[in-house]
Amino acid sequence: MPEISEPSPRTQTTLFKLQARQCRFIVSDEHSKAIFCGSETQEGSSWCPWHRRLVYVRTPMTGADAGKRRS
Numbered sequence: 001m002p003e004i005s006e007p008s009p010r011t012q013t014t015l016f017k018l019q020a021r022q023c024r025f026i027v028s029d030e031h032s033k034a035i036f037c038g039s040e041t042q043e044g045s046s047w048c049p050w051h052r053r054l055v056y057v058r059t060p061m062t063g064a065d066a067g068k069r070r071s
Protein backbone atom coordinates (compact mmCIF):
# COMPACT_ATOMS: atom_id res chain seq x y z
CA MET A 1 0.00 0.00 0.00
CA PRO A 2 1.35 3.43 -0.87
CA GLU A 3 2.07 5.79 1.98
CA ILE A 4 -0.66 8.41 2.42
CA SER A 5 0.34 11.69 3.99
CA GLU A 6 -1.98 14.12 5.72
CA PRO A 7 -3.03 16.93 3.37
CA SER A 8 -1.56 20.36 3.89
CA PRO A 9 -3.72 22.97 5.65
CA ARG A 10 -2.79 25.29 2.79
CA THR A 11 -5.30 23.59 0.50
CA GLN A 12 -8.19 24.23 2.87
CA THR A 13 -11.06 26.15 1.35
CA THR A 14 -14.65 27.22 1.83
CA LEU A 15 -17.81 25.91 0.21
CA PHE A 16 -17.91 28.83 -2.20
CA LYS A 17 -14.42 28.21 -3.45
CA LEU A 18 -14.58 24.44 -3.45
CA GLN A 19 -14.16 23.05 -6.94
CA ALA A 20 -14.54 19.68 -8.60
CA ARG A 21 -11.75 17.26 -7.67
CA GLN A 22 -11.26 18.95 -4.30
CA CYS A 23 -11.73 17.04 -1.06
CA ARG A 24 -15.08 17.72 0.61
CA PHE A 25 -14.13 16.60 4.07
CA ILE A 26 -15.03 19.28 6.64
CA VAL A 27 -11.99 20.01 8.79
CA SER A 28 -13.48 22.81 10.89
CA ASP A 29 -15.31 22.15 14.15
CA GLU A 30 -17.99 24.73 13.54
CA HIS A 31 -20.48 23.73 10.90
CA SER A 32 -21.75 27.30 10.62
CA LYS A 33 -18.53 28.18 8.85
CA ALA A 34 -17.44 25.00 7.23
CA ILE A 35 -13.86 24.71 6.07
CA PHE A 36 -13.16 21.95 3.60
CA CYS A 37 -9.92 20.04 3.18
CA GLY A 38 -9.59 21.06 -0.48
CA SER A 39 -6.84 18.58 -1.26
CA GLU A 40 -6.85 16.97 -4.67
CA THR A 41 -9.09 13.92 -4.98
CA GLN A 42 -8.79 10.87 -7.14
CA GLU A 43 -11.11 10.29 -10.06
CA GLY A 44 -14.64 9.53 -8.88
CA SER A 45 -13.97 10.25 -5.22
CA SER A 46 -15.31 13.07 -3.05
CA TRP A 47 -12.32 12.89 -0.73
CA CYS A 48 -8.56 12.96 -0.92
CA PRO A 49 -6.89 9.60 -0.18
CA TRP A 50 -6.29 10.64 3.45
CA HIS A 51 -9.88 11.53 4.27
CA ARG A 52 -11.28 8.77 2.11
CA ARG A 53 -9.52 6.35 4.41
CA LEU A 54 -10.87 8.11 7.52
CA VAL A 55 -14.40 8.05 6.19
CA TYR A 56 -14.25 4.36 5.41
CA VAL A 57 -12.88 3.46 8.84
CA ARG A 58 -15.61 5.42 10.57
CA THR A 59 -18.47 3.75 8.76
CA PRO A 60 -17.67 0.10 8.23
CA MET A 61 -20.12 -1.42 5.80
CA THR A 62 -19.49 -5.10 6.33
CA GLY A 63 -22.14 -7.67 5.67
CA ALA A 64 -21.61 -9.24 9.09
CA ASP A 65 -22.47 -6.04 10.94
CA ALA A 66 -25.53 -5.39 8.84
CA GLY A 67 -26.85 -8.85 9.66
CA LYS A 68 -26.32 -8.50 13.41
CA ARG A 69 -28.27 -5.29 13.70
CA ARG A 70 -31.36 -6.67 12.05
CA SER A 71 -34.12 -7.06 14.64
Ligand SMILES: [Zn+2]
Binding pocket: 007, 023, 024, 025, 037, 038, 039, 047, 048, 049, 050, 051, 052
Ligand atom coordinates in the same frame (compact mmCIF):
# COMPACT_ATOMS: atom_id res chain seq x y z
ZN1 LIG B 1 -9.08 15.65 2.45
